[in-house]
Amino acid sequence: MAFDYEMKKRLRNDCAEALIMSADEAAKLIEDGMVVGVSGFTPSGYPKAVPLALAERVKNGEEIHVELFTGASVGPEIDTALVEAGIVTRRLPYQTNATLRNAINAGQVKYIDMHLSQSPQYVNMGFLPKPDVALVEALAITEEGNLILTTAVGNTPTFVKNADTVIVELAMKKPLALEGMHDIYITENPPHRKPINICHPADRIGTTYVECGWDKIKAIVISDFIDKTRPLADIKEDERKIGENIIAFFKEEVKAGRLTNELLPLQSGVGSVANAVLYGLIDSEFENLTCYTEVVQDSMLDLLRSGKATMASTTSISPSPAGQEKFFEEVEFFKDKIIFRPEEISNNPEVARRLGVIAMNTALEVDIYGNVNSTHVMGKKMMNGIGGSGDFSRNAGISIFTTSSIAKNGDISSIVPMVSHVDHTEHEVMVIVTEQGYADLRGLSPKERAVKIIENCAHPDYRDQLMDYFNRACAAAPCQTPHILDEALSWHADFEKNGTMKK
């Protein structure tokens, strides 16, 4: 490709030209046994050309194994292609890819399921090996050799800081207008760490670029790839009801004087329930909303378009393919309404606690005492991972977990006697919401919680069965948290044996 006028807007130093090479050539910088840190968070802002070239090398007979550190989930060009090629031996801190999920559960890939905000700290403090190579999708490289990122920040600043070799994929299809929307700040290691001076989601504390320098950049690959974001799923009836129940809860909080019509900064997980809530807010009396979250999807863009929300702080934007196209056309409108931050900041406990975010995350299952499993199917198989849900919920002003009350056509009750894996404990789960209603657990003892969760959240088909367990557990021995140990996990065991939790 000629080093033309358009290219000079993206590569702002003449020394860049000598670094331009094909993805195949760049992939040769990645050697067997290396730790590779890639940009991206959700299928957004991740490198594509070099991973595909790397997979190709292995298909052609080379033996290459790497440990792969990401921001969160990334696209199939990484998690499908590299995993199918058998390249990935260890992977962190989050994923959502079917191929990778199968390889994790099969024991082919060692998976470290981490609080996202802690993943950069683990690298910076030396708890994990430093990446040998940082592989980064960028919009442009400044005259000084600093990187302007694209649609996600994730852990890129930390990987670039710690790696000696940086490979840049220059994303020609992403508009240069995104420049200026990033706010890059890396915390010092303790004991030198300073306050993260964000008191409002709109506060800026960093630079618009990731510090790098030409000495580290060993390859620039010109790329026409775009992110393989997920199509927008229809909002199902249950999800719509969950959204309505959350908004009903907000209204009660306002009535009780605990929230105002501006609520508190919203964090919402990914998917249809999040979309249902945010679309519900567009048609509500709430106003001047803000978001302090990790992913912006179509619904949040619409919330910003509607004027109901004034701005969103995030580490990634990951709308549907159609939503992505529309966003690129409207970047100028969103320029003062979205800030992209490193996930160490977007998910930081300090900031989440200070802002008092309303954390809304999904549960796989919830038990009658308010413990939440958000990662392990039947306590054993990894679904996706904890992601940022712990970062937010543990430090939230209000933490909300949502789930449909049943799954698998009613053969699974999402409300169980005891969850088969715990990611969020009774100590920090404040509100459970299903399509049946919500249970506000704040200030309740375990036994009070049980009655409320069963009555308000469980599916009617399972209420008697749950209450029967609870009553027998209470009768068996007086205690703080009644359980029958032989039976606590029997609902899951029954499902495995009989295909249903129904007794």
Added chain:
Amino acid sequence: MAFDYEMKKRLRNDCAEALIMSADEAAKLIEDGMVVGVSGFTPSGYPKAVPLALAERVKNGEEIHVELFTGASVGPEIDTALVEAGIVTRRLPYQTNATLRNAINAGQVKYIDMHLSQSPQYVNMGFLPKPDVALVEALAITEEGNLILTTAVGNTPTFVKNADTVIVELAMKKPLALEGMHDIYITENPPHRKPINICHPADRIGTTYVECGWDKIKAIVISDFIDKTRPLADIKEDERKIGENIIAFFKEEVKAGRLTNELLPLQSGVGSVANAVLYGLIDSEFENLTCYTEVVQDSMLDLLRSGKATMASTTSISPSPAGQEKFFEEVEFFKDKIIFRPEEISNNPEVARRLGVIAMNTALEVDIYGNVNSTHVMGKKMMNGIGGSGDFSRNAGISIFTTSSIAKNGDISSIVPMVSHVDHTEHEVMVIVTEQGYADLRGLSPKERAVKIIENCAHPDYRDQLMDYFNRACAAAPCQTPHILDEALSWHADFEKNGTMKK
């Protein structure tokens, strides 16, 4: 008691004299159905005369029930006397009292087991009812009617702020020299909250008094009580070895360049293991240590005396009776070495994360994947509560959990296939230490963790049995976190039936 010269040093406005009354009279300000917030954290700095008088009223036939909010555990004058009298209907956020524990497990007292740092936020944000009465042990009352606290801050600032009625117990037996050691700061509610500007444990951000005002003070009770602190227990052989193993871990961290000889600010739980670690540090190469913790006990005072530690930030000091006496004699020495903060600050996620504290807390049991139960005996009976362990460990630079590998003369293995209750999840438990050794879990997948925990931490009597479970679980179905659901809690069930976990 005459309003003499000594008294004027403690009651610095003449209007105080009219408020002096007996504990019996003051106790009449507490009415049936009220919420009472008391000062104190650990058996330190808590009111004594008025609770005893209140219990007396009930013994004499009055019907009084209250909800009782504290800082953490308090002394028997509250948790034994009021509970025996049947006065307490609901209690939060922490306790360690045998009488209260029995009443909680019997269902007579509803107990909300909370992250300590969240308890003041729950009151300030209206998630819990506001205390009607704040009952506070104080050293002195300033001319403006502000309160100088004694040996603990706990939740007192929040209770005083929210209550309309404040009853003061003036602790004549505690030296006035304590004045100036407190640093009182209350966070605003979101969205108006500002950074908590502590970058070193010695940083001060607040006032030396709790803002109150004469209009709120409805009674002053002159008290000669002192705190019923716990006697110092001997350090057992297992506990000594756990201390040694923690220090061995520190040395490895220094060798690997992840810590310096100054370590990071230490948070250590209560009890003999904490004492063993801190005494071990006195005889070590580590120096210029600091503490950012919630309780200072004898060993930390000795660490300060030795010069190995330069200062300790805490919310309470709770040494043995002999240690208390010695501390009172040496207050001037400790005056620039100890800061008492509200538990919202001593335990704050923001500050713990920034400072990168080394959090050392005890576990009741740990499972092979690194989940920790620190509250529920056999998953059901409340022991004490989570206290500050979650505040610290979730935001620590390094989180360490300790336990003896066995209990009940070897009939209980503290390392189990699956913990019967989860307070700390695999996502934030970094290092497990028993008398057998330590398991550094950072960066390991669940299956790698299992092998390390079994080999390094489990008691030899249980290693084969644990490895047998793990191997059979691995063989049963490929997955991220192998378990046999029918068997996962069978060790606990076996102990209940047969008195031993041995198969």
